[in-house]
Amino acid sequence: MENEFRAVADCASLEEVRAHIDRLDRQIVALLAERGGYVKQAARFKKSTDDVKAPARVEQVIAKVTGLAQELGADAVVVEKVYRAMIAGFIEAELREHAGLASGASKA
Template identity: 70%
Template sequence: MAVTCTTLEEVRNNIDRLDQQIVTLLAERGRYVSQAAHFKKDADGVKAPQRVEQVIAKVRNLAQVAGANPQVTEQVYRAMIAAFIQQELAEHAALTKAGNPEA
């Protein structure tokens, strides 16, 4: 829960602390994304638009419960998911090529 800050420096220090936690969580999420590439058969499986929409619906609900702005949360998640899909597509392509050197 956010504390009430009395200076801009205190606000920035708290944001910096949260950024450290967020980046650590992004790294963990990225490792799971890398693992997911092993289970998907093709690029369409990587893109998984239905799964994207499930995640968006879930995080919008989580945002409402947590008192976050659902629109901001959705925008952040859509950008994050798009970036992770690009990472996963590259990893999937490398795995496919490694499994089929003729490709």
């Protein structure tokens, strides 16, 4: 699935365009759910909130996905904005998970 890209269908109507977008939205949300599961697991391996925030790792991911965008013909600006927003949301979720793990460890 690495670097998989399906050619965009030539649609004959707005309804057909929307049907393709709806199909893609379902796949994107499923992938976000999967990614979120891994983010939740990552919290177990991080010692501090600074490890969760990991700004150097964020920039590494951004560089990787903007490179992929260029390779796959996507708008790199859009990809970067989407990823920055997504990563910010996942960092918030991971911080909550990390705090929960830390409070559970302190009770044990």
